[in-house]
Amino acid sequence: MAQRASTASKESAQVIKDLHERMVRIRLFETEAGKLMEAGKLPGFLHLYVGQEAVAAGVMAALRDDDQITSTHRGHGHAVAKGVGFREMYAELYGRATGACLGRGGSMHINDVTRGMLGANGIVGAGVPIAVGAAFAARYKGEDSVAVTFFGDGATNIGAFHEGANMAAILGLPVVFVCENNGYAEFTPQSKHMLITDVAERAAAYGMPSVIVDGMDAVAVHRAAAEAVDRARSGEGPMMIEAKTYRYFDHQGVKGLRHPYRSDEEVAEWKARDPIDLLEARAVADGTATRAELDDAWQRTRDEIAEAIAYAEASPLPDTADLLLNVYSG
Amino acid sequence: MTTLTETQAVAPNRTARKLSYVKAFNEGLAQAMREDENVFVAGEDVAGYGGVFRMFDNLLDEFGPRRMIDTPISEAALVGLGVGAAARGLRPVVDLMFMDFIGVCLDQIVNQAAKMKYMFGGSVSVPLTITTASGAGLGAAAQHSQSLEAWLAHVPGLKVVMPCDAYTAKGLTVSAIRDDNPVVVMLNKVLLGSTCEVPEEIYGIPLGQAHIARQGSDVTVIALGRMVGEALAAADELATEGVEVEVIDPRTVQPLDTETMFASVRRTNRVLVVHEAVTFGGLGAEIAAQIQDTVFDHLDAPVLRIGAPFSPVPFSPVLEKAYVPDRARIVQGCRRLLERS
Numbered sequence: 160m161a162q163r164a165s166t167a168s169k170e171s172a173q174v175i176k177d178l179h180e181r182m183v184r185i186r187l188f189e190t191e192a193g194k195l196m197e198a199g200k201l202p203g204f205l206h207l208y209v210g211q212e213a214v215a216a217g218v219m220a221a222l223r224d225d226d227q228i229t230s231t232h233r234g235h236g237h238a239v240a241k242g243v244g245f246r247e248m249y250a251e252l253y254g255r256a257t258g259a260c261l262g263r264g265g266s267m268h269i270n271d272v273t274r275g276m277l278g279a280n281g282i283v284g285a286g287v288p289i290a291v292g293a294a295f296a297a298r299y300k301g302e303d304s305v306a307v308t309f310f311g312d313g314a315t316n317i318g319a320f321h322e323g324a325n326m327a328a329i330l331g332l333p334v335v336f337v338c339e340n341n342g343y344a345e346f347t348p349q350s351k352h353m354l355i356t357d358v359a360e361r362a363a364a365y366g367m368p369s370v371i372v373d374g375m376d377a378v379a380v381h382r383a384a385a386e387a388v389d390r391a392r393s394g395e396g397p398m399m400i401e402a403k404t405y406r407y408f409d410h411q412g413v414k415g416l417r418h419p420y421r422s423d424e425e426v427a428e429w430k431a432r433d434p435i436d437l438l439e440a441r442a443v444a445d446g447t448a449t450r451a452e453l454d455d456a457w458q459r460t461r462d463e464i465a466e467a468i469a470y471a472e473a474s475p476l477p478d479t480a481d482l483l484l485n486v487y488s489g
Numbered sequence: 490m491t492t493l494t495e496t497q498a499v500a501p502n503r504t505a506r507k508l509s510y511v512k513a514f515n516e517g518l519a520q521a522m523r524e525d526e527n528v529f530v531a532g533e534d535v536a537g538y539g540g541v542f543r544m545f546d547n548l549l550d551e552f553g554p555r556r557m558i559d560t561p562i563s564e565a566a567l568v569g570l571g572v573g574a575a576a577r578g579l580r581p582v583v584d585l586m587f588m589d590f591i592g593v594c595l596d597q598i599v600n601q602a603a604k605m606k607y608m609f610g611g612s613v614s615v616p617l618t619i620t621t622a623s624g625a626g627l628g629a630a631a632q633h634s635q636s637l638e639a640w641l642a643h644v645p646g647l648k649v650v651m652p653c654d655a656y657t658a659k660g661l662t663v664s665a666i667r668d669d670n671p672v673v674v675m676l677n678k679v680l681l682g683s684t685c686e687v688p689e690e691i692y693g694i695p696l697g698q699a700h701i702a703r704q705g706s707d708v709t710v711i712a713l714g715r716m717v718g719e720a721l722a723a724a725d726e727l728a729t730e731g732v733e734v735e736v737i738d739p740r741t742v743q744p745l746d747t748e749t750m751f752a753s754v755r756r757t758n759r760v761l762v763v764h765e766a767v768t769f770g771g772l773g774a775e776i777a778a779q780i781q782d783t784v785f786d787h788l789d790a791p792v793l794r795i796g797a798p799f800s801p802v803p804f805s806p807v808l809e810k811a812y813v814p815d816r817a818r819i820v821q822g823c824r825r826l827l828e829r830s
């Protein structure tokens with residue numbers, strides 16, 4: 160059975176500020192991207208991560224730069240928290256030559272191998288076995304990096320998840336499985352796509368320990384992640400973390416609900432436990448950060464984002480003469 | 490100028506009523522469900538939400554949760570469900586949302602659905618319909634924009650249809666559901682909102698019959714799916730210069746109606762094949778080979794193919810536009826063919 164994570168006692172001021180900064184960066188990146196989408200400036204799809212920031216921040220704060228992650232169609236938050244730059248991310252959303260995928264990938268394929276970000280992914284569940292492979296490579300090369308794979312509740316219904324989990328378990332690989340359970344797969348509530356309440360139970364089928372955390376509490380996520388990452392790094396094999404969280408916006412885009420598939424009350428209840436508000440309130444109460452310090456993080460990030468969007472808009476479009484660029488290596 | 494062919498002789502004439510591609514699909518599906526109690530629909534977000542492309546709007550209201558089933562994100566299980574249910578006499582319609590997702594359930598399609606009848610010595614049929622949306626043009630990038638008809642058309646036992654407009658979408662969908670074989674219905678994402686005249690009654694368009702979408706005497710353009718519209722636009726442009734282009738819409742790419750193509754080549758002596766999929770290994774190669782096998786002596790120029798470059802579909806709109814074949818490239822292709830005499 161999955162264990163429930165204990166609630167946090169006092170973390171160091173440094174950890175709190177780190178978690179806060181990562182969450183603010185995601186929130187602002189996402190809300191600005193949403194506005195650009197609304198304004199008709201961005202092509203393609205945009206799956207916003209707002210609401211789930213505590214998960215990416217909590218996990219990434221427990222990782223080293225050389226640790227690897229695989230992400231999902233909802234991947235901006237993971238990328239931002241892993242340290243991918245705003246400039247190349249916005250430029251990619253705009254389809255510019257300076258983007259993270261040179262304009263070839265768009266929102267769903269942002270990656271940065273120099274930061275261990277092995278890509279957002281348009282195919283649900285596909286990142287799971289890839290993380291297993293990255294972990295395999297680390298062990299093979301005698302390195303002590305770990306791999307973390309992020310996936311949704313819906314993704315755990317797909318074969319790649321189960322095959323990847325079993326493979327990681329029997330090979331004893333340093334993989335951390337992070338399920339961001341936001342309660343929905345597109346427009347289908349969890350209760351209609353699986354009969355269990357806790358996705359973490361699925362780990363037991365593969366002999367993998369698991370833990371359930373409050374995905375709105377960055378500190379709780381961070382503690383669970385630190386433990387799972389330590390285990391993996393020290394050779395004790397994979398572990399699964401299920402973070403109960405919520406996305407504020409629609410499955411795709413900012414609005415455009417055709418049928419209400421969740422109530423306004425439900426959305427409001429989750430927003431009342433906003434992960435950034437929670438952390439800020441705790442930090443100020445604990446004295447780990449001052450209001451001015453927190454405000455400063457927002458302002459610095461706003462400035463950086465404005466600059467990155469300007470950079471993206473001024474960036475050149477890809478050259479159609481290079482249509483075949485990177486289809487093959489060498 | 491559209492001609493009436495024998496395919497329309499079995500289908501009602503077009504009426505003044507216009508319907509969008511996606512609504513025509515929806516109407517055909519609903520009518521096929523009314524016609525046969527064994528038809529049911531399963532897929533991700535098809536029932537409660539009506540499908541992410543609105544393909545299944547309102548069907549839950551009429552047919553209820555017994556026949557409109559929302560499934561988990563489990564495409565292999567979804568297609569397998571269809572195969573097993575079909576083998577037991579139902580007529581499942583399973584939806585794969587984006588065609589690209591067949592990657593995760595290809596075994597069930599290729600090794601199971603397609604071969605079951607053959608391997609079982611003919612003792613079962615698999616009247617399974619797989620619906621999905623293909624095609625680029627929406628900035629959906631490399632994993633949500635592909636046209637993979639060549640993968641499927643290569644597999645004995647499968648049928649594949651590619652409707653080019655609302656009228657065809659309805660008729661081919663009805664025929665796919667009535668057919669006793671696994672049929673993949675490749676709807677095109679860019680066409681979803683496009684409208685044309687669509688009869689209100691139920692009708693099927695025979696699988697394996699091409700349609701001459703426009704008659705002409707100078708060049709034959711064989712165009713798949715969305716490229717039919719581009720080819721007709723190219724034909725309009727060339728008509729202003731006195732070049733008469735014949736446009737053939739195969740409608741079904743497996744089985745492929747080569748006879749209609751051969752007959753056209755005998756009249757025009759020049760052929761261009763155009764599809765959205767990458768040119769290499771695409772159906773253009775198959776069509777060109779069959780034409781040269783059979784009507785080589787009627788050709789005044791080598792068969793020309795137009796398709797996408799050998800690359801995944803790019804995201805950036807400028808690249809995507811350069812990637813997908815269009816009217817201008819078809820006009821150019823026709824001119825090249827005409828320059829050779």
Ligand SMILES: Cc1ncc(C[n+]2csc(CCOP(=O)(O)OP(=O)(O)O)c2C)c(N)n1
Binds near residue numbers: 315
């Ligand atoms: C193999 C595959 N099937 C279906 C889809 C379409 N799709 C994209 S996101 C999604 C829902 C994913 O739900 P979940 O894993 O819970 O992640 P969330 O969107 O909640 O973050 C679906 C069905 C896809 N991209 N890939």
